[in-house]
Amino acid sequence: MRRLQSIAAGVSRAGALVGGAMLLAAAATICIDIFLRYAFARTVGGADELAGYALAIAGAWGLSMALLSRSHIRIDTVYVRVKSRAVRAALDVLSVAAFTVFAALVAWHGWGVLRLSYESGSRSQSALETPLAIPQAVWLAGLAFFVAVALLLLARALVAWARGDLDGLFRLIGSKSATVEAKEEIAAVEQALEKR
Numbered sequence: 001m002r003r004l005q006s007i008a009a010g011v012s013r014a015g016a017l018v019g020g021a022m023l024l025a026a027a028a029t030i031c032i033d034i035f036l037r038y039a040f041a042r043t044v045g046g047a048d049e050l051a052g053y054a055l056a057i058a059g060a061w062g063l064s065m066a067l068l069s070r071s072h073i074r075i076d077t078v079y080v081r082v083k084s085r086a087v088r089a090a091l092d093v094l095s096v097a098a099f100t101v102f103a104a105l106v107a108w109h110g111w112g113v114l115r116l117s118y119e120s121g122s123r124s125q126s127a128l129e130t131p132l133a134i135p136q137a138v139w140l141a142g143l144a145f146f147v148a149v150a151l152l153l154l155a156r157a158l159v160a161w162a163r164g165d166l167d168g169l170f171r172l173i174g175s176k177s178a179t180v181e182a183k184e185e186i187a188a189v190e191q192a193l194e195k196r
Helices: 002-040 047-068 085-120 133-163 166-173 178-195
Strands: none
Touching: 002 047, 002 133, 047 133, 085 133, 085 166, 133 166
């Protein structure tokens, strides 16, 4: 399962990078569109539509990267006050299980949206007339991959929990402390400075 997580991390990283590039391209397109509108009363046409697709696709593919790096926001008011490691482990497993169920529901409904668009041949109402099934398929693929990653993490967490490896469970799905986040930021800055 560790090998699968390594592969998932690589795919997630690639998805996040492509999604980030799409967002930058969308921002550049919108800036160009705004400039052309004000300077020459012209428009690129469809810039807002393309930006919407980019945002949805980047968001869907970025979810798995955030899950693997434990970057999703967690409201840990109770969690940080719990002293028992076993209870904290149970809360971590419960949170990932609930997250997985929610992600699966979103992906299921996303499949319904894609199926309806494909069967009806829906197209965007802009000048681009994009077949909606195309961006929706890429978006749904990101959601489906996110569900697969969530299931993988849940399975690994349950195995660690069954073995009594609470440290491994916390490293895998535990809520990051402020100290851990600060150390990660410092390490990232040091790496960036070394590359100069």
